[in-house]
Amino acid sequence: MECQECHQRPATLHFTQVINGHKKEVHVCEKCAYEQGYMPQNSESFSLPNLLSGLFNFDSYPVSQSQDQTSSYEAPPKLQCEKCGLTYDEFTRIGKFGCAKCYKTFGEKLNPIFRRVHSGNSVHDGKVPKRMGGDIHVRKQIEEQRQKLNHLIRSEEFEEAAKVRDQIRMLEKQMKSEQGDGDQ
Amino acid sequence: MSLQQFINEAISPWMQENGPDSDIVLSSRIRLARNFEQVPFPILANQEDLDHILDFFQQEYGQQSFGNYHQFELVRMNELPSIQKRVLVEKHLVSPHLVEHSNHGAALISKNEQVSVMVNEEDHIRIQLYFPGFQLEKALKQASEFDDWLEEKINYAFDEDRGYLTSCPTNVGTGMRASVMMHLPALVMTQQINRMIPAINQLGLVVRGIYGEGSEALGNIFQISNQITLGKSETDIVEDLKSVVQQLIEQERNARKRIMDQSGVQLEDKIFRSYGILSNSRIIESKEASKCLSDVRLGIDLGYIQRIPKTILNELMILTQPGFLQQYAQKNLSPEERDVLRASLIRERLKLENKYS
Numbered sequence A: 001m002e003c004q005e006c007h008q009r010p011a012t013l014h015f016t017q018v019i020n021g022h023k024k025e026v027h028v029c030e031k032c033a034y035e036q037g038y039m040p041q042n043s044e045s046f047s048l049p050n051l052l053s054g055l056f057n058f059d060s061y062p063v064s065q066s067q068d069q070t071s072s073y074e075a076p077p078k079l080q081c082e083k084c085g086l087t088y089d090e091f092t093r094i095g096k097f098g099c100a101k102c103y104k105t106f107g108e109k110l111n112p113i114f115r116r117v118h119s120g121n122s123v124h125d126g127k128v129p130k131r132m133g134g135d136i137h138v139r140k141q142i143e144e145q146r147q148k149l150n151h152l153i154r155s156e157e158f159e160e161a162a163k164v165r166d167q168i169r170m171l172e173k174q175m176k177s178e179q180g181d182g183d184q
Numbered sequence B: 001m002s003l004q005q006f007i008n009e010a011i012s013p014w015m016q017e018n019g020p021d022s023d024i025v026l027s028s029r030i031r032l033a034r035n036f037e038q039v040p041f042p043i044l045a046n047q048e049d050l051d052h053i054l055d056f057f058q059q060e061y062g063q064q065s066f067g068n069y070h071q072f073e074l075v076r077m078n079e080l081p082s083i084q085k086r087v088l089v090e091k092h093l094v095s096p097h098l099v100e101h102s103n104h105g106a107a108l109i110s111k112n113e114q115v116s117v118m119v120n121e122e123d124h125i126r127i128q129l130y131f132p133g134f135q136l137e138k139a140l141k142q143a144s145e146f147d148d149w150l151e152e153k154i155n156y157a158f159d160e161d162r163g164y165l166t167s168c169p170t171n172v173g174t175g176m177r178a179s180v181m182m183h184l185p186a187l188v189m190t191q192q193i194n195r196m197i198p199a200i201n202q203l204g205l206v207v208r209g210i211y212g213e214g215s216e217a218l219g220n221i222f223q224i225s226n227q228i229t230l231g232k233s234e235t236d237i238v239e240d241l242k243s244v245v246q247q248l249i250e251q252e253r254n255a256r257k258r259i260m261d262q263s264g265v266q267l268e269d270k271i272f273r274s275y276g277i278l279s280n281s282r283i284i285e286s287k288e289a290s291k292c293l294s295d296v297r298l299g300i301d302l303g304y305i306q307r308i309p310k311t312i313l314n315e316l317m318i319l320t321q322p323g324f325l326q327q328y329a330q331k332n333l334s335p336e337e338r339d340v341l342r343a344s345l346i347r348e349r350l351k352l353e354n355k356y357s
Protein backbone atom coordinates (compact mmCIF):
# COMPACT_ATOMS: atom_id res chain seq x y z
CA MET A 1 0.00 0.00 0.00
CA GLU A 2 1.35 3.42 -0.87
CA CYS A 3 1.29 6.41 1.44
CA GLN A 4 -1.90 8.43 0.96
CA GLU A 5 -0.06 11.71 1.46
CA CYS A 6 3.00 11.56 -0.77
CA HIS A 7 2.01 8.60 -2.97
CA GLN A 8 5.71 7.79 -3.18
CA ARG A 9 6.84 5.82 -0.17
CA PRO A 10 5.08 2.70 1.14
CA ALA A 11 2.62 3.26 3.99
CA THR A 12 4.17 1.82 7.09
CA LEU A 13 1.82 3.32 9.69
CA HIS A 14 -1.89 2.66 9.85
CA PHE A 15 -4.24 4.57 12.10
CA THR A 16 -7.95 4.58 12.70
CA GLN A 17 -9.07 8.07 13.56
CA VAL A 18 -12.48 8.70 15.08
CA ILE A 19 -13.63 12.24 14.39
CA ASN A 20 -17.15 13.24 15.42
CA GLY A 21 -18.06 9.59 15.56
CA HIS A 22 -16.84 8.93 12.01
CA LYS A 23 -14.10 6.43 11.49
CA LYS A 24 -11.33 7.35 9.10
CA GLU A 25 -8.52 5.05 8.04
CA VAL A 26 -5.13 6.65 7.66
CA HIS A 27 -2.27 4.96 5.83
CA VAL A 28 0.93 6.95 5.71
CA CYS A 29 4.67 6.60 5.62
CA GLU A 30 6.69 7.54 8.65
CA LYS A 31 7.88 10.79 7.13
CA CYS A 32 4.41 12.02 6.26
CA ALA A 33 2.98 10.83 9.57
CA TYR A 34 5.40 13.16 11.27
CA GLU A 35 5.30 16.01 8.79
CA GLN A 36 1.54 16.08 8.31
CA GLY A 37 0.90 15.97 12.04
CA TYR A 38 -0.60 12.48 12.14
CA MET A 39 1.67 11.75 15.03
CA PRO A 40 1.26 14.71 17.33
CA GLN A 41 3.12 14.98 20.59
CA ASN A 42 -0.08 14.18 22.42
CA SER A 43 -0.80 10.93 20.71
CA GLU A 44 -3.53 10.02 23.19
CA SER A 45 -6.14 10.68 20.55
CA PHE A 46 -4.81 7.82 18.45
CA SER A 47 -3.66 5.09 20.70
CA LEU A 48 -6.00 5.37 23.65
CA PRO A 49 -9.34 5.14 21.87
CA ASN A 50 -8.10 2.02 20.14
CA LEU A 51 -6.98 0.59 23.43
CA LEU A 52 -10.24 1.67 25.04
CA SER A 53 -12.59 0.29 22.47
CA GLY A 54 -10.70 -2.96 22.94
CA LEU A 55 -11.50 -2.78 26.64
CA PHE A 56 -15.12 -1.87 26.08
CA ASN A 57 -15.78 -4.53 23.49
CA PHE A 58 -14.49 -7.08 25.89
CA ASP A 59 -16.75 -5.49 28.45
CA SER A 60 -19.88 -5.50 26.35
CA TYR A 61 -20.22 -9.26 26.21
CA PRO A 62 -21.73 -9.74 29.68
CA VAL A 63 -23.80 -6.61 29.17
CA SER A 64 -25.62 -7.93 26.11
CA GLN A 65 -26.09 -11.21 27.86
CA SER A 66 -27.79 -9.61 30.83
CA GLN A 67 -30.31 -7.98 28.54
CA ASP A 68 -31.91 -11.37 27.93
CA GLN A 69 -32.41 -11.98 31.60
CA THR A 70 -35.21 -10.20 33.36
CA SER A 71 -33.83 -8.90 36.59
CA SER A 72 -35.51 -6.07 38.45
CA TYR A 73 -32.38 -4.00 39.15
CA GLU A 74 -30.95 -4.17 35.62
CA ALA A 75 -30.89 -1.00 33.54
CA PRO A 76 -33.38 -0.83 30.64
CA PRO A 77 -32.24 -2.81 27.58
CA LYS A 78 -31.20 0.22 25.56
CA LEU A 79 -29.28 2.61 27.73
CA GLN A 80 -29.40 6.04 26.10
CA CYS A 81 -28.49 9.49 27.41
CA GLU A 82 -31.57 11.70 27.34
CA LYS A 83 -29.52 14.87 26.99
CA CYS A 84 -27.18 14.04 24.09
CA GLY A 85 -28.73 10.86 22.73
CA LEU A 86 -25.58 8.74 23.00
CA THR A 87 -26.33 5.06 23.60
CA TYR A 88 -24.17 2.83 25.74
CA ASP A 89 -23.32 0.75 22.69
CA GLU A 90 -22.14 3.83 20.82
CA PHE A 91 -20.14 4.87 23.85
CA THR A 92 -18.32 1.54 23.93
CA ARG A 93 -17.61 1.85 20.22
CA ILE A 94 -16.19 5.38 20.14
CA GLY A 95 -14.87 5.40 23.69
CA LYS A 96 -16.12 8.95 24.40
CA PHE A 97 -18.96 10.44 26.37
CA GLY A 98 -21.37 12.83 24.67
CA CYS A 99 -22.16 15.06 27.63
CA ALA A 100 -21.93 15.36 31.41
CA LYS A 101 -25.28 13.60 31.81
CA CYS A 102 -23.88 10.42 30.20
CA TYR A 103 -21.94 9.78 33.39
CA LYS A 104 -25.19 9.56 35.36
CA THR A 105 -27.02 7.64 32.64
CA PHE A 106 -24.39 4.92 32.36
CA GLY A 107 -23.83 5.09 36.12
CA GLU A 108 -22.45 2.04 37.87
CA LYS A 109 -21.69 0.34 34.56
CA LEU A 110 -18.72 2.68 34.30
CA ASN A 111 -17.00 1.49 37.47
CA PRO A 112 -15.23 -1.52 35.92
CA ILE A 113 -14.16 0.63 32.96
CA PHE A 114 -12.77 3.39 35.16
CA ARG A 115 -11.05 0.88 37.38
CA ARG A 116 -9.28 -0.66 34.43
CA VAL A 117 -8.21 2.68 32.97
CA HIS A 118 -7.25 4.28 36.29
CA SER A 119 -5.43 1.49 38.13
CA GLY A 120 -8.37 0.35 40.22
CA ASN A 121 -9.80 3.78 41.03
CA SER A 122 -13.35 4.84 40.27
CA VAL A 123 -13.90 7.76 42.66
CA HIS A 124 -12.45 11.27 42.41
CA ASP A 125 -10.06 12.41 45.13
CA GLY A 126 -8.85 15.75 43.87
CA LYS A 127 -9.80 19.35 43.42
CA VAL A 128 -13.38 20.53 43.87
CA PRO A 129 -14.56 23.68 42.07
CA LYS A 130 -14.58 26.53 44.57
CA ARG A 131 -17.94 28.01 43.79
CA MET A 132 -20.01 24.85 43.70
CA GLY A 133 -17.93 23.03 46.22
CA GLY A 134 -18.97 24.57 49.58
CA ASP A 135 -21.08 21.65 50.66
CA ILE A 136 -18.78 19.03 49.19
CA HIS A 137 -15.79 20.47 51.04
CA VAL A 138 -17.59 20.27 54.40
CA ARG A 139 -18.90 16.77 53.72
CA LYS A 140 -15.40 15.59 52.81
CA GLN A 141 -14.08 17.10 56.04
CA ILE A 142 -16.78 15.38 58.09
CA GLU A 143 -15.95 12.08 56.41
CA GLU A 144 -12.28 12.49 57.29
CA GLN A 145 -13.05 13.44 60.89
CA ARG A 146 -15.35 10.42 61.29
CA GLN A 147 -12.57 8.11 60.21
CA LYS A 148 -10.26 9.81 62.67
CA LEU A 149 -12.87 9.42 65.42
CA ASN A 150 -13.23 5.69 64.79
CA HIS A 151 -9.51 5.32 64.92
CA LEU A 152 -9.26 7.21 68.21
CA ILE A 153 -12.06 5.21 69.84
CA ARG A 154 -10.43 1.96 68.80
CA SER A 155 -7.14 3.04 70.33
CA GLU A 156 -9.06 4.23 73.42
CA GLU A 157 -7.91 7.81 73.22
CA PHE A 158 -11.19 9.13 74.50
CA GLU A 159 -10.14 12.62 75.41
CA GLU A 160 -8.95 13.30 71.86
CA ALA A 161 -12.02 11.52 70.47
CA ALA A 162 -14.35 13.88 72.33
CA LYS A 163 -12.65 16.85 70.67
CA VAL A 164 -13.04 15.32 67.22
CA ARG A 165 -16.70 14.51 67.94
CA ASP A 166 -17.34 18.16 68.82
CA GLN A 167 -15.65 19.22 65.59
CA ILE A 168 -17.89 16.91 63.59
CA ARG A 169 -20.97 18.39 65.27
CA MET A 170 -19.80 21.87 64.44
CA LEU A 171 -19.24 20.94 60.79
CA GLU A 172 -22.65 19.33 60.59
CA LYS A 173 -24.25 22.44 61.99
CA GLN A 174 -22.34 24.53 59.47
CA MET A 175 -23.62 22.36 56.64
CA LYS A 176 -27.22 22.58 57.85
CA SER A 177 -27.13 26.35 58.05
CA GLU A 178 -25.65 26.53 54.54
CA GLN A 179 -28.41 24.31 53.21
CA GLY A 180 -30.93 26.50 55.02
CA ASP A 181 -29.55 29.54 53.22
CA GLY A 182 -29.92 27.75 49.93
CA ASP A 183 -33.59 27.07 50.49
CA GLN A 184 -34.55 30.66 51.09
CA MET B 1 12.72 39.97 7.87
CA SER B 2 16.11 39.03 9.29
CA LEU B 3 16.60 35.58 10.74
CA GLN B 4 17.14 36.99 14.23
CA GLN B 5 13.87 38.84 14.01
CA PHE B 6 12.08 35.77 12.72
CA ILE B 7 13.40 33.68 15.60
CA ASN B 8 12.45 36.30 18.14
CA GLU B 9 8.93 36.32 16.84
CA ALA B 10 8.74 32.59 16.32
CA ILE B 11 9.87 31.28 19.67
CA SER B 12 7.63 31.64 22.68
CA PRO B 13 9.24 34.04 25.16
CA TRP B 14 9.01 31.57 28.06
CA MET B 15 11.01 29.06 26.03
CA GLN B 16 14.05 31.30 25.82
CA GLU B 17 14.61 31.12 29.56
CA ASN B 18 16.45 28.32 31.29
CA GLY B 19 14.58 26.79 34.19
CA PRO B 20 15.89 24.48 36.95
CA ASP B 21 17.65 21.31 35.73
CA SER B 22 17.49 22.66 32.22
CA ASP B 23 20.45 20.52 31.19
CA ILE B 24 17.94 17.68 31.04
CA VAL B 25 14.41 18.97 31.50
CA LEU B 26 13.30 21.21 28.65
CA SER B 27 9.84 22.11 29.91
CA SER B 28 7.09 21.28 32.37
CA ARG B 29 3.44 21.42 31.43
CA ILE B 30 0.11 21.12 33.21
CA ARG B 31 -3.01 20.56 31.15
CA LEU B 32 -6.49 20.70 32.65
CA ALA B 33 -9.59 19.47 30.83
CA ARG B 34 -12.84 21.21 31.72
CA ASN B 35 -16.36 21.32 30.30
CA PHE B 36 -19.46 23.43 30.52
CA GLU B 37 -22.12 21.70 32.58
CA GLN B 38 -25.11 22.24 30.30
CA VAL B 39 -23.58 21.87 26.83
CA PRO B 40 -22.90 18.50 25.16
CA PHE B 41 -19.19 17.83 24.65
CA PRO B 42 -17.80 19.09 21.30
CA ILE B 43 -18.01 15.64 19.72
CA LEU B 44 -21.84 15.81 19.90
CA ALA B 45 -22.63 19.49 20.43
CA ASN B 46 -24.38 21.38 17.67
CA GLN B 47 -22.85 24.29 15.82
CA GLU B 48 -24.90 26.83 17.72
CA ASP B 49 -23.74 25.59 21.12
CA LEU B 50 -20.10 25.67 20.07
CA ASP B 51 -20.44 29.15 18.62
CA HIS B 52 -22.00 30.32 21.88
CA ILE B 53 -18.99 29.02 23.77
CA LEU B 54 -16.65 30.84 21.41
CA ASP B 55 -18.55 34.09 21.80
CA PHE B 56 -18.58 33.67 25.56
CA PHE B 57 -14.79 33.31 25.61
CA GLN B 58 -14.35 36.26 23.30
CA GLN B 59 -16.49 38.48 25.50
CA GLU B 60 -15.38 37.33 28.92
CA TYR B 61 -11.70 36.63 28.40
CA GLY B 62 -10.52 38.16 25.13
CA GLN B 63 -8.17 41.06 25.95
CA GLN B 64 -8.42 40.21 29.66
CA SER B 65 -5.42 39.57 31.83
CA PHE B 66 -4.84 37.17 34.69
CA GLY B 67 -2.04 37.55 37.24
CA ASN B 68 1.22 38.03 35.39
CA TYR B 69 -0.25 36.94 32.11
CA HIS B 70 -1.19 39.97 30.17
CA GLN B 71 -3.84 40.21 27.56
CA PHE B 72 -5.26 37.03 26.27
CA GLU B 73 -6.10 36.93 22.64
CA LEU B 74 -8.71 34.64 21.17
CA VAL B 75 -7.59 33.11 17.89
CA ARG B 76 -10.33 31.43 15.89
CA MET B 77 -9.09 28.51 13.85
CA ASN B 78 -11.39 29.16 10.91
CA GLU B 79 -9.85 32.60 10.49
CA LEU B 80 -6.29 31.33 10.20
CA PRO B 81 -4.49 30.23 7.03
CA SER B 82 -3.34 26.63 7.24
CA ILE B 83 0.37 27.45 7.58
CA GLN B 84 -0.39 29.63 10.60
CA LYS B 85 -2.37 26.80 12.14
CA ARG B 86 0.55 24.42 11.67
CA VAL B 87 2.82 26.96 13.33
CA LEU B 88 0.57 27.04 16.39
CA VAL B 89 0.69 23.25 16.53
CA GLU B 90 4.48 23.23 16.19
CA LYS B 91 4.70 25.74 19.02
CA HIS B 92 2.57 23.31 21.05
CA LEU B 93 0.04 26.07 21.69
CA VAL B 94 -2.76 24.06 20.13
CA SER B 95 -3.21 20.38 19.34
CA PRO B 96 -3.60 18.89 15.84
CA HIS B 97 -7.06 17.82 16.96
CA LEU B 98 -8.12 21.45 17.42
CA VAL B 99 -6.82 22.37 13.98
CA GLU B 100 -8.71 19.52 12.32
CA HIS B 101 -11.99 20.79 13.76
CA SER B 102 -11.33 24.32 12.69
CA ASN B 103 -14.94 25.41 12.30
CA HIS B 104 -15.54 25.86 16.00
CA GLY B 105 -12.08 25.63 17.49
CA ALA B 106 -10.24 28.55 19.02
CA ALA B 107 -7.41 29.24 21.38
CA LEU B 108 -7.05 31.89 24.03
CA ILE B 109 -3.35 32.63 24.19
CA SER B 110 -1.49 34.81 26.68
CA LYS B 111 0.96 37.33 25.33
CA ASN B 112 4.05 35.47 26.51
CA GLU B 113 2.47 32.22 25.27
CA GLN B 114 2.91 30.52 28.61
CA VAL B 115 -0.82 29.96 29.00
CA SER B 116 -3.09 28.78 26.26
CA VAL B 117 -6.68 27.67 26.50
CA MET B 118 -8.02 25.51 23.72
CA VAL B 119 -11.72 26.05 23.22
CA ASN B 120 -13.90 23.33 21.67
CA GLU B 121 -11.18 20.76 21.36
CA GLU B 122 -12.13 17.27 22.55
CA ASP B 123 -13.38 19.03 25.68
CA HIS B 124 -14.86 22.53 25.75
CA ILE B 125 -11.85 23.84 27.63
CA ARG B 126 -8.27 22.68 27.83
CA ILE B 127 -5.99 24.85 29.86
CA GLN B 128 -2.28 24.48 29.14
CA LEU B 129 0.46 26.07 31.14
CA TYR B 130 4.17 25.80 30.41
CA PHE B 131 7.26 26.49 32.46
CA PRO B 132 10.87 26.20 31.31
CA GLY B 133 12.87 23.44 32.99
CA PHE B 134 11.70 21.31 35.88
CA GLN B 135 8.98 23.32 37.64
CA LEU B 136 5.98 21.05 37.95
CA GLU B 137 4.73 22.31 41.31
CA LYS B 138 4.85 25.90 40.24
CA ALA B 139 3.03 25.00 37.03
CA LEU B 140 0.35 23.15 39.00
CA LYS B 141 -0.14 26.07 41.38
CA GLN B 142 -0.56 28.59 38.59
CA ALA B 143 -2.73 26.32 36.47
CA SER B 144 -5.00 25.80 39.43
CA GLU B 145 -5.24 29.52 40.11
CA PHE B 146 -5.99 30.14 36.48
CA ASP B 147 -8.65 27.41 36.63
CA ASP B 148 -10.23 29.20 39.63
CA TRP B 149 -10.27 32.39 37.62
CA LEU B 150 -12.17 30.76 34.76
CA GLU B 151 -14.49 28.99 37.16
CA GLU B 152 -15.75 32.30 38.54
CA LYS B 153 -17.78 32.64 35.37
CA ILE B 154 -18.29 29.07 34.18
CA ASN B 155 -20.38 26.27 35.66
CA TYR B 156 -18.09 23.33 35.15
CA ALA B 157 -19.35 19.82 34.53
CA PHE B 158 -18.39 18.28 37.86
CA ASP B 159 -19.60 15.34 39.87
CA GLU B 160 -18.72 14.66 43.48
CA ASP B 161 -17.82 11.03 42.79
CA ARG B 162 -16.34 11.30 39.29
CA GLY B 163 -14.72 14.72 39.56
CA TYR B 164 -14.34 16.88 36.45
CA LEU B 165 -16.35 15.22 33.69
CA THR B 166 -14.55 14.89 30.38
CA SER B 167 -15.35 13.51 26.98
CA CYS B 168 -12.77 10.75 27.24
CA PRO B 169 -12.85 8.34 30.20
CA THR B 170 -9.07 8.58 30.40
CA ASN B 171 -9.23 12.20 31.60
CA VAL B 172 -12.06 12.08 34.12
CA GLY B 173 -11.41 12.99 37.77
CA THR B 174 -8.76 15.67 38.00
CA GLY B 175 -8.86 16.22 34.24
CA MET B 176 -5.16 16.80 34.66
CA ARG B 177 -2.27 15.72 32.52
CA ALA B 178 1.07 16.76 33.98
CA SER B 179 4.03 16.27 31.72
CA VAL B 180 7.71 16.90 31.52
CA MET B 181 9.80 17.07 28.36
CA MET B 182 13.25 15.53 28.86
CA HIS B 183 16.41 15.30 26.77
CA LEU B 184 17.89 11.87 27.52
CA PRO B 185 20.67 11.19 24.99
CA ALA B 186 22.94 9.25 27.35
CA LEU B 187 20.18 6.91 28.51
CA VAL B 188 19.47 6.21 24.83
CA MET B 189 23.15 5.71 23.97
CA THR B 190 23.63 3.25 26.82
CA GLN B 191 20.25 1.63 25.99
CA GLN B 192 19.22 2.02 29.63
CA ILE B 193 16.06 3.78 28.50
CA ASN B 194 14.66 0.51 27.12
CA ARG B 195 14.78 -1.05 30.55
CA MET B 196 13.42 2.03 32.28
CA ILE B 197 10.32 2.68 30.18
CA PRO B 198 8.43 -0.49 31.25
CA ALA B 199 9.29 0.20 34.90
CA ILE B 200 7.97 3.75 34.60
CA ASN B 201 4.79 2.50 32.90
CA GLN B 202 4.12 0.26 35.87
CA LEU B 203 3.96 3.33 38.08
CA GLY B 204 0.99 4.67 36.14
CA LEU B 205 3.12 7.04 34.07
CA VAL B 206 3.58 7.14 30.32
CA VAL B 207 6.81 7.72 28.44
CA ARG B 208 6.70 8.64 24.82
CA GLY B 209 8.96 10.11 22.20
CA ILE B 210 7.83 13.63 21.47
CA TYR B 211 6.18 12.61 18.24
CA GLY B 212 4.16 9.83 19.70
CA GLU B 213 4.17 6.22 20.64
CA GLY B 214 5.38 3.85 18.01
CA SER B 215 7.75 6.37 16.51
CA GLU B 216 11.24 6.59 17.85
CA ALA B 217 11.99 9.60 19.99
CA LEU B 218 13.14 12.39 17.73
CA GLY B 219 16.18 14.12 19.08
CA ASN B 220 16.19 11.86 22.16
CA ILE B 221 13.38 13.93 23.62
CA PHE B 222 10.88 12.11 25.78
CA GLN B 223 7.66 13.20 27.36
CA ILE B 224 6.80 11.69 30.73
CA SER B 225 3.24 12.17 31.91
CA ASN B 226 0.65 10.75 34.26
CA GLN B 227 -1.82 8.23 32.90
CA ILE B 228 -4.16 8.04 35.89
CA THR B 229 -6.46 10.99 36.52
CA LEU B 230 -9.06 9.39 38.79
CA GLY B 231 -8.68 8.52 42.47
CA LYS B 232 -5.53 10.52 43.08
CA SER B 233 -5.25 14.17 43.98
CA GLU B 234 -3.48 16.64 41.71
CA THR B 235 -0.70 17.06 44.25
CA ASP B 236 -0.15 13.31 44.55
CA ILE B 237 -0.03 12.92 40.77
CA VAL B 238 2.56 15.67 40.52
CA GLU B 239 4.55 14.22 43.44
CA ASP B 240 4.71 10.79 41.77
CA LEU B 241 5.75 12.27 38.46
CA LYS B 242 8.31 14.49 40.16
CA SER B 243 10.05 11.62 41.90
CA VAL B 244 10.33 9.61 38.69
CA VAL B 245 11.66 12.61 36.78
CA GLN B 246 14.19 13.24 39.54
CA GLN B 247 15.45 9.68 39.22
CA LEU B 248 15.66 9.99 35.45
CA ILE B 249 17.65 13.20 35.80
CA GLU B 250 20.08 11.49 38.13
CA GLN B 251 20.41 8.42 35.89
CA GLU B 252 20.95 10.57 32.81
CA ARG B 253 23.65 12.61 34.57
CA ASN B 254 25.38 9.43 35.73
CA ALA B 255 25.23 7.95 32.25
CA ARG B 256 26.68 11.13 30.72
CA LYS B 257 29.52 11.04 33.20
CA ARG B 258 30.21 7.38 32.55
CA ILE B 259 30.32 7.86 28.79
CA MET B 260 32.67 10.81 29.16
CA ASP B 261 34.96 8.81 31.44
CA GLN B 262 34.98 5.65 29.38
CA SER B 263 34.86 6.95 25.84
CA GLY B 264 35.31 10.69 25.97
CA VAL B 265 37.07 11.00 22.62
CA GLN B 266 34.47 8.96 20.78
CA LEU B 267 31.72 11.05 22.36
CA GLU B 268 33.46 14.28 21.48
CA ASP B 269 33.97 13.02 17.94
CA LYS B 270 30.28 12.12 17.58
CA ILE B 271 29.25 15.53 18.88
CA PHE B 272 31.55 17.48 16.59
CA ARG B 273 30.63 15.38 13.56
CA SER B 274 27.00 16.28 14.19
CA TYR B 275 28.00 19.90 14.58
CA GLY B 276 29.83 19.58 11.28
CA ILE B 277 26.75 18.20 9.55
CA LEU B 278 24.54 20.95 10.92
CA SER B 279 26.92 23.72 9.96
CA ASN B 280 27.72 22.39 6.47
CA SER B 281 24.94 20.31 4.98
CA ARG B 282 22.83 21.59 2.10
CA ILE B 283 20.00 19.08 2.39
CA ILE B 284 18.81 17.71 5.71
CA GLU B 285 15.73 15.71 6.68
CA SER B 286 14.06 16.42 9.98
CA LYS B 287 15.07 13.09 11.45
CA GLU B 288 18.77 13.66 10.85
CA ALA B 289 18.49 17.26 11.98
CA SER B 290 16.90 16.17 15.26
CA LYS B 291 19.61 13.61 15.88
CA CYS B 292 22.41 16.09 15.21
CA LEU B 293 20.75 18.80 17.27
CA SER B 294 20.51 16.39 20.18
CA ASP B 295 24.25 15.70 19.89
CA VAL B 296 25.09 19.39 19.76
CA ARG B 297 22.89 20.14 22.73
CA LEU B 298 24.67 17.37 24.67
CA GLY B 299 27.97 18.89 23.59
CA ILE B 300 26.87 22.22 25.04
CA ASP B 301 25.75 20.62 28.33
CA LEU B 302 29.05 18.77 28.66
CA GLY B 303 31.12 21.83 27.87
CA TYR B 304 32.60 20.55 24.58
CA ILE B 305 30.81 23.24 22.65
CA GLN B 306 30.75 26.77 23.93
CA ARG B 307 29.29 29.99 22.59
CA ILE B 308 26.01 28.37 21.64
CA PRO B 309 23.06 28.73 24.02
CA LYS B 310 21.41 25.49 25.04
CA THR B 311 18.01 26.79 24.12
CA ILE B 312 19.13 26.24 20.53
CA LEU B 313 17.83 22.66 20.61
CA ASN B 314 14.29 23.67 21.58
CA GLU B 315 14.49 26.54 19.17
CA LEU B 316 15.69 24.67 16.11
CA MET B 317 13.57 21.59 16.78
CA ILE B 318 10.59 23.89 16.43
CA LEU B 319 11.90 26.23 13.74
CA THR B 320 12.81 23.45 11.33
CA GLN B 321 9.37 21.88 11.26
CA PRO B 322 7.29 22.18 8.08
CA GLY B 323 4.94 24.92 9.28
CA PHE B 324 7.73 27.22 10.39
CA LEU B 325 9.86 26.56 7.32
CA GLN B 326 6.95 27.52 5.13
CA GLN B 327 6.18 30.56 7.17
CA TYR B 328 9.83 31.59 6.87
CA ALA B 329 9.73 31.03 3.12
CA GLN B 330 6.33 32.73 2.93
CA LYS B 331 5.04 29.96 0.65
CA ASN B 332 4.16 26.30 0.46
CA LEU B 333 7.14 24.02 0.00
CA SER B 334 7.53 20.44 -1.19
CA PRO B 335 9.28 18.02 1.20
CA GLU B 336 12.46 18.29 -0.90
CA GLU B 337 12.38 22.09 -0.81
CA ARG B 338 11.88 21.92 2.93
CA ASP B 339 14.96 19.74 3.38
CA VAL B 340 17.01 22.37 1.55
CA LEU B 341 15.58 25.29 3.49
CA ARG B 342 15.97 23.39 6.77
CA ALA B 343 19.68 22.93 6.08
CA SER B 344 20.19 26.56 5.20
CA LEU B 345 18.21 27.84 8.20
CA ILE B 346 20.26 25.74 10.59
CA ARG B 347 23.53 26.91 8.98
CA GLU B 348 22.42 30.52 9.24
CA ARG B 349 21.35 30.07 12.83
CA LEU B 350 24.71 28.62 13.86
CA LYS B 351 26.57 31.38 12.03
CA LEU B 352 24.48 33.98 13.82
CA GLU B 353 25.65 32.59 17.14
CA ASN B 354 29.33 32.71 16.18
CA LYS B 355 28.97 36.26 14.94
CA TYR B 356 27.52 37.61 18.16
CA SER B 357 29.72 35.73 20.60
Ligand SMILES: [Zn+2]
Pocket: A003, A004, A005, A006, A007, A008, A009, A028, A029, A030, A031, A032, A033
Ligand atom coordinates in the same frame (compact mmCIF):
# COMPACT_ATOMS: atom_id res chain seq x y z
ZN1 LIG C 1 4.27 9.68 2.60
Ligand SMILES: [Zn+2]
Pocket: A081, A082, A083, A084, A085, A086, A097, A098, A099, A100, A101, A102, A103
Ligand atom coordinates in the same frame (compact mmCIF):
# COMPACT_ATOMS: atom_id res chain seq x y z
ZN1 LIG D 1 -25.04 12.42 27.22
